[in-house]
Amino acid sequence: MVAIQAGERRLLSLDSPDLRLAEPLAVADGLAQTELDRLMLLTEVAPSLRHHLLAAGVADLLSGATVVAVEPGVRLPDLTPDAEELHVHLARGLGPRVGRRVDVRERLSATYLLDLPTGEMHVTVEVDAAVHGETLLVTAAAIAEPALIAAALETEPRRHARLVEWLSGDLHDKASNKIAKRQSEAVREAETQPSEGWLSQVWRLFGRKDATTSTDKTPAPTTSRTKKKPAKRATDPHRDASMFRPQHEIGSQLEGSEGWVEARAKRPAFGFRFAPDSLPSPWLYAPKVVATEFDRRSQSWQPTPLQRPESRGNAGSVRLQGALPAGDSVMPIPLYGRLTGFTPADASRFPTAVGSMVRLDKGGAVTMDIVLGVAPDALAAQVSSVGATRSFVPDRELPEEVLAFMEDLQPAPPLSTAQTIRDFVRRRYRYDPTYLEDPAVARWLARVARGRAHAHVAALHAAADGEHLGAGVCHELNSLTCELLRRASIPAGIATGWVFTGGGLSEPDHLWVNAFLEGPRGEPIWVPIDASTTVRGRPLRVARRPQVRAKKWATERRTPPKQPKWVSSEPARRTERRTEQRTAGGQVGGQRSSSSKRQRRAPCAKKERRPPRAELRRLVHYLERRTGRRVTVEEKRELEAALQDPRGMVELLERLRGKA
Structure with missing residues (x-):
């Protein structure tokens, strides 16, 4: 092949390790004007020749590059049914690599980080597909030609070529046939509908319903006399399997939340029931991923190696019965718990950074027996040497009241300080899942938060009102809590996973903060700090999914362990208010004053304005x-x-x- 190197033409063989396809052209043009020792094909390559070059191991210019950002264009909701049909076939062949949901956009641009001999270089190119978080973003062209999705799923040349063959073969035929069938049905339905009159067009222009539909009470004729049965809420085992797959980061959830709440109404294919049906903190939390490093460019949390606290003693037990998919699955083990029994017994089990995993050759019924270790004494614990104290939100992106609160914090033990911060966030912010239920709100928040240091903290404060400093769900509330803990010199990280409440679990749908402390002998102590809870410490969550069907579910009663004394669920301010009211009302030693008349509450003093x-x-x-x-x-x-x-x-x- 004739190639160019540093501006000079050379003749190279296909096995040359420096040979590159001149694709994308925008990147090739930029590199051709430099003096980099980079080899590229000189002439434009035909599609058939390009496939043979990929199969021979010739990579393009983005091979090995890292995607650091994705900029999606306008959403195309009309193509969503076709995209979901294609996504089902992709998930059956590729599993969780294609994400848990699909979204169609008018255009897509991705920013890549190239590792060049002279240093790193960022390039932004137009693409037809990209995996952003747990969402597969595609364009209309990728739906018509699924082979265009291969570049987003595989960068190694030979595997990329094989993936293109698969996407261009049976998958293309199956998806195209179903899409064509749906489109033909839509055409036939449109042909049978009466033409729209000018009055209806005027009503539709002003956002009103057709005038004829409001007065005509006659039901529309149907082609069949039999009454249609309501569609069953079918489960998607491929998507449900990803709930227990190993996870390598905690990404933003502002993008790709459309349909998430509706999907929770379906019964999961995998999950567990457990007894007792609720556990107190700290056993309430079962982490799947624990992360301490925040990457601003990708707006994601990256996990780091940590030593999970050991489980010692016996404070109680919990049994889980349910189903897991084939392959590797993360087991939901409560904090300070240890696995003592697993069925099937021949399954391979091995530890991970923050828990344990199991490998099943065939998915199916699973039983787990877990002993809950004695919770350590966190009252006397000191901050650990983990080093997770770096701030990730600048002062200018926090409200004045938050900065004043942090400056007014009095010196106290780490646990007391962490609980004071949690109570402040729980009191001055409110839980509001609107953006998970309304995609339009999520899109607006994503636009507002674009360019900010932490998108979820920015989205939290974008929902401020006259009573609260902001509103959001566990992701926003606890992201702010983590930032404030770090500002108080308490090492803290973000954790996502399961919560043992309600008698069942499937999706790891909760996020909280772990305060990293240590005991007198240097042993690690993880304290869950959760600002997204009720005053009694129950996590606030969107409507839970139905419980998984468990065969031969044991109805035995088990008593949960007692909550440790250091787990404070009542806000300190509420306790102080009750104390003040008792003093003002003349109650001493639990006795009422002799006066039976209800005393009038003294007028509240006007709050002094704090300096900015x-x-x-x-x-x-x-x-x-x-x-x-x-x-x-x-x-x-x-x-x-x-x-x-x-x-x-x-x-x-x-x-x-x-x-x-």
Whole structure:
């Protein structure tokens, strides 16, 4: 093959390791103008020749590159049924690699990170398919020609060529036949419908229903006299299997949430029932992934190797019965729990970074027996040396009240500080799953949060109202909690997994914070800190899925272990308010005052406005840069006093203008 290297033509054989296809053309044009020692095909390659080159191991310019960002275009909901039909066939052959859902967009652009001899390089190109989180994004062209999806699923040349053959063969025929059948049915249905009159067009233009439909009470004629049975809520075993597959990151859920709530109404193909039907914290939480490093470019949390706390002693037990898919599955083991029995006994089990996995040759019924170890004493625990204390949200993206709260935190043991932060988030923010239920809200939040340090924290504060600082679900509330714990020098990470409540589990649909502490001998102590809970500590979640069908479900009664004393579920402020009310009402030692009349509540004092500390901090930094010296404590007090008084602020600005 004739190729170009550093601007010179050369004749190369196909087995040359430096040979590259000049694709994508936009990347090839950019690299051709550089002096990189990169080889490319000189002439445009025909599709048939390109396939043979891929099969021979010749890679393109994006082979081995990492996708760091995906920019989806306008959604095309009319093509969603065709895309879902194609996604079913893809999932049967490729499993969880194709994501749990599919979304059709008018256009897609992906940003790749190229590792070049001279350093890293970011390139953005138009693509026809991309896997973003757990969603497969495709264009209309990819639905018509599924082979275009191969580039998003496989970058190794030989495997890419085999995948193209499969996508272009039987899969293309099956998907095309079903899509064509649906389109022909739609055409026949349109031909049988009466033509739309001008009055109906006017009503439709103004967003109103057809005028004839509001007055005509006669039901539309049907082609069949038999009454149609309601469609059954069929399960998708390929999607349900991904609920227990190993997971390598915790991504953003602002994109691709459409249809998620509706899918939860279906009974899962895999999952468990358990007894007792509810466990207290910390056994309530069973982590699947624990992550400590946040990647701003991909808006995802990356896991790091951690030592999971050991399970010691016996505080109780829990039995799970259900079904797991074939292959590798993460077992839902509660925090401080250990697996003591598993059926089938011949299954391969092996530990992972934060739990245990099982490998089944054939999916089916599974029984697990777990002993719940004694919870460690977290009251005297100190912060660990994990190092997960780096902030990921700047001051400018947090409300003034949050910054003031953090500055007013009093020195206290790590556990007490963590619970105080949790109670603050639970009190000043509200749980609201609107964006999971309404895709339009999710799209709006994604646009608002674009370009911010942490999309979910930005989305949380975008929903602020007159009563609360923001609103969101567990992902948003606990992302903020993790940030505040780190600002308080408490190592913290994000965890996603299952919660043992309601007697059944399937989808790992909850996210919480793990505070990393350690005991007197240096043993790790993980404390779940969850701001997305009720005052009694029950996790707030969207409507749960129906329980999996378990054969021969044991109805034996089991008593859950007692909750440790250090697990505080009542907010501290509520306790203080009750104490103040008892004192004001004359109650001493649990006895009422002699007066039987109900005392009137004293009027609440007007809350003093706090100085805008964030603005003060920025002003201090500005003065330090302009003057070249540090601002003293007395000067900071003068600035804070000036910010509380508008006249004083004006005088301060005049003084600054005079010194400039």
